[in-house]
Amino acid sequence: MRLAVIGAGAVGGTIAALAEHAGHDVTIVARGEQRDAIRANGLSLAGAFGHMTGHPHVVDTIGTADRFDLVVVAVKAHQTAAAVAPIELSSTTPLLVVQNGFGGFDAVRDRFPENPAAIGLALFGATIAEPGRIHATYAASLVVGGDRNAVNMTRSILSTQLRVRLTRNPAGAAWTKVLINSVNAMPALTGLSVQRTIAHRGLRRIVTALMREVAQVGYARGEKFADLGAVSARDVRFLSVVPLRWGQLIPLRLAQKMGVVPNYASTLQSIKRGRTTEVDHLSGAIVDAAAEISRTAPINHTVTELIREVARTGEFMTPDEVVDRIPLR
Structure with a gap:
């Protein structure tokens, strides 16, 4: 399956690395030194989920011509509106907003009001050891809730490498x-x-x-x-x-x-x-x-x-x- 991850920080990078390790076609929307390091040397994940290095596609943005089975928005809440502003998607593309704090999901819904969307809450821990290298400090689940299509696609892509659990009360x-x-x-x-x-x-x-x-x-x-x-x-x-x-x-x-x-x-x-x-x-x-x-x-x-x-x-x-x-x- 084809996955796009907007944001190559600790959480987004972990999700991208695990998905590619599971055999999916992964594209990362990244910027700065993280983008340059992944382009040059790949994306490495070490620690609690094991050791792996992949070579996802790295781009500055994605558009409607790029077809994905799921798009994960994994930037900080205060960066979300700016990160999704240049993105163009088909209205049927499912979205998973990995949220830390309030506001990120609302920004995505404002930008893509017709798309099926779910909230993701990452309970695992990860840090950026250096550009292009992520260290998972402890393994735990990704809790998701919201639109059924977005939730099911998240499970299909990530559940072989990551515990994906459902909440029926995503706001709570x-x-x-x-x-x-x-x-x-x-x-x-x-x-x-x-x-x-x-x-x-x-x-x-x-x-x-x-x-x-x-x-x-x-x-x-x-x-x-x-x-x-x-x-x-x-x-x-x-x-x-x-x-x-x-x-x-x-x-x-x-x-x-x-x-x-x-x-x-x-x-x-x-x-x-x-x-x-x-x-x-x-x-x-x-x-x-x-x-x-x-x-x-x-x-x-x-x-x-x-x-x-x-x-x-x-x-x-x-x-x-x-x-x-x-x-x-």
Whole structure:
């Protein structure tokens, strides 16, 4: 089958490498040093999914003359509108939007309102070791939900190499994913791995407080959280009402699931590469979602401002500095 992947970052590159390894015809829409490296030396994936090197087609854009069985949009939420703007597709081409944070799926639907489309939530971990080389830090599933045709095509292409699981509540699963992505915040501020930040008592309390605030804002809006990986809807309800000392069991479980290979979360990876972060579509989006119902999300607000500061200055904080600047009740 023919697959196009828009975005050759850690997640998009992992999906492209696994699909080509399964024997599919893969085209990547990429830019910059990642595009140049893949053209010159191929795309290599190492780590939790095994070791493989492929040579996908690399292009600057795709058009209606290019026929694909599935197009995966795997760029950061804040980059989605610009990434899909020059793309031309047949209205029957299925789309999978691999979403981290809010806004990416809506941008794709605005650009391609007639196409069958599904949301994808990547639970596996991956980093760009260097241009053209991706390291999968831990293996986990890709959760998909939405249009049946898009979901079925995703399963047909990817399920031999990747666990593809179905959610019947993609909107609720997206909220649970944003809650899980609270673990991204402390690495972005400190430069440390997820595992090391969760191991630090003070940082773990902040992560737990972030998660609890996401849950409380979501419930206040009437959102219906869905089971997603290691976090169930019951876990979210638990987080929303219990003291932090009990709620910290959830981030501890997530860190354990990641194993011992350091996971440098996506927001931190963007900061290290000098790229704009997705924080406005993660913690920042929770602040906006709270404001829409005349509530506040003070912890997510503070974290958003601090991540912007670190991204601007390039200077990470010590764990103790983070604890001092994010006071908890």
